[in-house]
Amino acid sequence: MKIIFYLLLTSLVLACTPQRRFTRLIDKFPHLLTTDTLTIHDTVRVEVPKVVHDTVISQHFFTQITRDTLVLQKERLTVKIFHDTIKKNVYIKGECDTITVEKIVERKIPIKYYERTPTWKKIINWILLVAIILVILYGLYRLFNFIKKKR
DSSP, X not given: OHHHHHHHHHHHHHHTOHHHHHHHHHHHOGGGGOOEEEEEEEEEEEEEOOEEEEEEXXXXXXXXXXXXXXXXXXXXXXXXXXXETTTTEEEEEEEEOOEEEEEEEEEEEEEOXXXXXXHHHHHHHHHHHHHHXXXXXXXXXXXXXXXXXXX
16 A cells, blocks of 8 residues: 555656646647747938038138138038138138938847736736626526525
8 A cells, every 4th residue: 555655656746847847838838938039120310410600700811812712621511711802801611511321220129929917917807707606696596586486
């Protein structure tokens, strides 16, 4: 008798290992181990606005300018220097063009196929189940009392 008890006890202990329970769970619900990522391609656009600035110099600061207009350009910056020989003024106009930079951003978002049910949802489900059972039992009680009174 003791041998049978010990055999049953060892088979019970060996049958309930966490590894076997996990294997059975995965066999029933293979989507629990499925991992997937969603890739989103997004375009970010950054604009630096155009800047314009004008200045007048009335003194003889630029005596080397003999032509009417001097234009200096580098990348997106343009500086124009106008020399007015009649009024003896120098006009400086600086202009910086608009820059638009577009960058493609790739984001990988993991997708969860399985999430644990929150405790409050479990409690609400149990309360609803008990309420439905009580309503059914009350209905059956009223039905049996009605049948007894008719006899």
